[in-house]
Amino acid sequence: MFLPKDESIRRSDQWEAPQLPNHFAQYAALDVVASYLVFQKASEIAPLERIQHTSPAGTPVGILVQEGGEVAAYGTIAETQPSSLGNIRVKVPAKSRLVINVETVVVPSAAAILHLVPSQLGKTKSGALTFGQLQAASSLSSFQVVTPLSLLVFDLRDQVCLICYKQNLL
16 A cells, blocks of 8 residues: 655654644654554464463453453463462463453453452352452452463553654654
């Protein structure tokens, strides 16, 4: 695809002005849209690496409502990956689960698959509570859940902001 790049805008000194003219903002927005479209097509050709059981602690992740679905919550891979969290086995033979520190709930009504029941420390129940209920019951700013790898994606929210920053849009 052709992306028109007006030489007079591209090389203008007005990029340093505190307030950009509308046609400059449109020019910059086209760069962001074009970058996003290139990213989408490249992802179809070579999809981004998936979260693995060996992904490092602190890696920002999104927890999906269901495989291929929308993100229900955001968090990070927990520093400690115990054999079990309460009665929930984390280290299973398939190496298909991780403990996630949930920090932001996007879809409060989404069921948390594996978690501790807050009122009965140490007891667990599969899918018994929603992310919103777990967040409300937590006395901390975050809480932990055990999540199947198939429901984890990389949290790329900051990457979009980084692109905008590099394009002088923020």
